[in-house]
Amino acid sequence: MTKPTLSRRGVLKTGAAAGVGLALPTYLSAASHSGFTNAPQGDTVTLGFNVPQSGPYADEGADELRAYQLAVEHLNGEGDGGMMNTFSSQVLEGNGIMGKKVEYVTGDTQTKSDAARASAKSMIEKDGAVMITGGSSSGVAIAVQGLCQEAGVIFMSGLTHSNDTTGKDKKANGFRHFFNGYMSGAALAPVLAAQYGEDRKAYHLTADYTWGWTQQESIAAATEALGWTTVENVLTPLAATDFSSYIAPVLNSGADVLVLNHYGGNMVNSLTNAVQFGLREKMVDGKQFEIVVPLFSRLMARGAGENVKGILGSTNWHWSLQDEASQAFVKSFGTKYGFPPSQAAHTCYVQTLLYADAVARAGSFNPCAVVEALEGFEFDGLGNGPTLYRAEDHQCFKDVLVVRGKENPTSEFDLLEVVEVTPRAQVEYAPDHPMFAGGNLGQCNPGA
Amino acid sequence: MLGLKKHDLSLLIIVAILTMAAPFLLNPFPTESGMAQFNAGYPDLMQKFVIFGIFAIGFNILFGLTGYLSFGHAAFLGVGSYACVWMFKLLGYNVLPGILLSIVVSGLFALLIGVITLRRSGIYFSILTLAFAQMSFALAYSVLSNPKFNLTNGETGLQVYADDPQWFHSDRLPDLPHLFGLSMRATHRMELGAWEFQFNVGYYMCAVIMLLCFYLAIRIFRSPFGLMLRAVKSNQQRMNYTGLNSRPYTLAAFVISGMYAGLAGGLLSAVDPLAGAERMQWTASGEVVLMTILGGAGTLIGPVLGAGLIKYFENIFSKINESVLHGWFGFLPDGLEDFVITLVYPFVGKGWHLTLGVIFMLVVIFLPGGLVEGGQRIGRLFRGKKPSGAAKSATTEPAE
Structure with missing residues (x-):
């Protein structure tokens, strides 16, 4: 350890360094005001x-x-x-x-x-x-x-x-x-009620993260408004690849519709498991058991193969x-x-x-x-x-499309058929709707 | 000077020069030239180099010295990030409280996990740490992000919202992380002929902290404590038989290395105020193991080099797409051009993992001591000397 000593030179040096340090912010912020970030140069x-x-x-x-x-x-x-x-x-x-x-x-x-x-x-x-x-x-x-x-x-x-x-x-x-999830729910619910009846009991399997929750919340709210009841909502880990243990309880829950709030590989696996468990042939109180996948995509449909046939969902465009x-x-x-x-x-x-x-x-x-x-x-x-x-x-x-897995696909791309084009008015909501509340758009930022 | 031997001092000085001059060194190609693709001298990547350098230096204190292979170090990185963003949300955008808290919190977390996992060694220790990290990831990803008790904001990642308290925030201060008013994002662009160099505040702050961490690591390596840790690695059983309890030493190393990781996490949040749960995933833990082994485990500079190499691949090679390749090989005749591109394409763009894997294999097979050993071999080649005993003792033995 050396003893700190105060020399004239030391003081001057420290002072100069501190001066530069204090002046730097003004210098840097002054250098960076030229319209907006990355204004295109040249042609x-x-x-x-x-x-x-x-x-x-x-x-x-x-x-x-x-x-x-x-x-x-x-x-x-x-x-x-x-x-x-x-x-x-x-x-x-x-x-x-x-x-x-x-x-x-x-x-x-x-x-x-x-x-x-x-x-x-x-x-x-x-x-x-x-x-x-x-x-x-x-x-x-x-x-x-x-x-x-x-x-x-x-x-x-x-x-x-x-x-x-x-x-x-x-x-x-x-x-x-x-x-978005709300629009999926609003578009899908009336079609579900029309096709499957208004006194259905739904069982939800939901991917346990932000998208899954908002999707589940949206679709549950929309179907409950039309008379459905939600029996149970089970959250599944995102990394899950085998959903057997989640499907088995569905069989004895008394539910007659299974809603899979899954996307991508999750959805492919959970749907495959559900079909393997014979859910699609099952009858509950004289009603045919149904499976619903709120967010559909053709790439997912291709992954799930045969299993998507007849399954209802929504999509942005087809x-x-x-x-x-x-x-x-x-x-x-x-x-x-x-x-x-x-x-x-x-x-x-x-x-x-x-x-x-x-x-x-x-x-x-x-x-x-x-x-x-x-x-x-x-x-x-x-x-x-x-x-x-x-x-x-x-x-x-x-408008939002309600689609169904095609029974007789003519090619590997022709997997979905459009059931209904839900008009825009039906999926609109107020900007301060509770499911969307809490955000703030803020001011546009042109950057530098 | 600084309590270092001449050899270590010169290493520290070289690292200091390299980090301070990085904006120049990493931008060797003129902006408009075709080779500009390979320039790495932009703020985000330079920040990543030094931050992951810190992470790897810390990991090396545990793995390189004691030989305990932790497969869950990303948990500390993640905890540090979350701690720092919470400070932003509660106190305001000054980075100091956030960075300090991230070190403290990750230290405590490491202490808790270390006490449990260090009861075992070898593969059992690795698996235990992996399990803890995956538990932390699952907690952060879904359990702790439910609407009733939202600590991590799940998939979206923790970020600062306009309606957060930010008690010490005022309108005069930048609306982004800053150090007493000096925004982390402030960048001075210097144009020198065809070249452009960027000097970024966030980078220089991280670089200075990395130098301090590097210095501290040298002191630990050369201290009696460091010697104890090496003894643990060479034969822990024999150490225990002599009546010495090695657990406090390994625990201390574990906590120190956890704090380094937490600091790195805090800095990640400081330069970019969003903390996501993927930072804790096992792939992130694996990455730091790769960095350390690639650079040379147990050496001082190795982990920093490894971190730099991996981040360079992740950010530069992943951006080479087909149209860029067509630009490069456009001079070839059409058929040949397509052929060459078909050959090269799997190794760039989305195939950067593949290239990295090949390099990793080559390094592990031919250069077990990592890049550092490669450097030493080249150095010897130039000096035309056979490896002597003296030269060997000056460098640290790589981990096996």
């Missing part, structure tokens, strides 16, 4: 496509990436233009966005919040991306949305179905085109829709890749177009201008009929 603009390329949702991620590449082609005036031709807003000219050629960077979210944020940050800090989009789970969407709000770029979410994304975790810089826009999209996607797009691909393609269109209409890449252009924007011709981007929570309102 190109960079978008960041942040999708799961590994992990449980890698299939969805791969399809999202295909859709993004297609959207970039169309924006840059290559290919057949896809839904740009049917889009009600005809501002985009096929010369990129505002004359700047669209370039993109990709990253792997690994369906982990940390990895997704790291990937998005590298796009923002290193590659100069002015907009981030993608993702195939709500946890990731909410995490990246928060990051984009802090960093001052726009986030156009991909597949995210939890109420929270535009509920308690909504952000001014984030936008969601995909539908390639068999006959409107002009959907047909145009399926055609250009099919021409490029040889098979029809999934709902994840559709929502990602649409989000990219909507962003480009908003920039063109606003005449600026400034996030605040884009937010203003998207808020309250009414459009049509993107496959879901007339749609509104609500200003209060940045959620799209549009």
Whole structure:
């Protein structure tokens, strides 16, 4: 140990160092006020496509990436233009966005919040991306949305179905085109009541995390309003692969409907188990036992194979829709890749177009201008009929599809049939609905 | 100087120079060039390098010195992150309370787990720690995130909301983590010809803390305490037979290394205020084991190198997509171009795990001492010397 001694030189040195330390904040903050984060330089603009390329949702991620590449082609005036031709807003000219050629960077979210944020940050800090989009789970969407709000770029979410994304975790810089748990419940419940009767007893198996809870809450509320009773709600761990021990109690519970609030691999496994236990042939008090899967996707249906036949669920979009826009999209996607797009691909393609269109209409890449252009924007011709981007929570309102697993599929893609297109009015809710309360959009943040 | 021998001092100085000059060293390619893809000098990745460096240094104190292989170290990282974000939510965005609390909380947590798990050694110890970490993960992911008692916010991750108390927050301060008003996100961009270098406050704060941690680790390695830990590794049974109780030493090492992990977790939250449960998953625990072994377990600098290499792969290689490859190989004739891309594509982009796996295998098979051993071999090659006894004792023996 040396004794501290106070020398003139020491004092001067310390003083100088402290001075520099105190002056640094003013210097750094002064250096960083130039409009907004990552203002595009030169004749190109960079978008960041942040999708799961590994992990449980890698299939969805791969399809999202295909859709993004297609959207970039169309924006840059290559290919057949896809839904740009049917889009009600005809501002985009096929010369990129505002004359700047669209370039993109990709990253792997690994369906982990940390990895997704790291990937998005590298796009923002290193590659100069002015907009981030993608993702195939709500946890990731909410995490990246928060990051984009802090960093001052726009986030156009991909597949995210939890109420929270535009509920308690909504952000001014984030936008969601995909539908949500509440809409699934509101669309599905009347069809369930019509098909299976109004005095049903439902047993819920729910994935034990945020999305599962909001999904279960939504569907239970919607069905109970129509006369159903909820016998039991059992939470299952997300990592579970064998659901036998959860299915067995269903048999003796007296319930006559099983609702599987599962997604992805969880849903494939739980549905397979349920069918193996003979639930579909079971009769309870003279009523046929039924299984319901609130959130359906074609990729999941393919995983579950035979077992999805006749099962009801809801979906955001399906390639068999006959409107002009959907047909145009399926055609250009099919021409490029040889098979029809999934709902994840559709929502990602649409989000990219909507962003480009908003920039063109606003005449600026400034996030605040884009937010203003998207808020309250009414459009049509993107496959879901007339749609509104609500200003209060940045959620799209549009028709919701109720689908059923097809009995006689003609190909490996033709697995779902549309039972009903639930009109938009039926799935609308107030921005301060209890299931969505507690959030605060905040101010748009243009960043630096 | 600083109580270090000359050899260790020069190592510390080299590490200090490397970390301070990292923004230059990691951005060797001009921004507009095709090679800019390989630049790693942006704030987020540089922060990850030093933070995971701290994590690995701490892990090495336990694994490298005592030989106790903990497979649940990510639990401490996660606990530290949550503690730090809770400080943000309650007190405000100043990072100091958060970082301090994350060290304290993870230390206590390590003490609790250490007391239980250190009753066993070898594979049983590894499995026990793994079990505890997976329990923590499950607790954080679902049990402790129910609406009635929401401690971790589950899948979404703990974050700061506008209606949180933040008692010491004022309008003058940045709305993001800061150190007495100096925002962690503040970055100075310096353009030098075709190059651009980024100097980020968060990075330099983490880098300084890492240097302190590194210094502390050297002191521990060279202390009588460190010698005791090495004795545990070489033959714990014989130590016990001499009448010496080795448990307090292993427990101390476990707690210290848990605190290092907690500090790393706290810093992760400090530079990016969101704490997710995946930080506690077994894959995260496995990652730090990989980092340490890849760099060279039991060596001082090895874990930091390993951490850097893995994070580099995760962030740089995963972003090379097909269109980037087409850009690189565009000069080749069409058929050949497609052929080369088909060959390369599985190893980049989503295949970065594959490349990392191959490298890991090569290192473990040919360089059991990790990257550090590779460096030493190259060094010897240049000096043209045979490994002598003196050179050997200067470096620490790698873990087997």
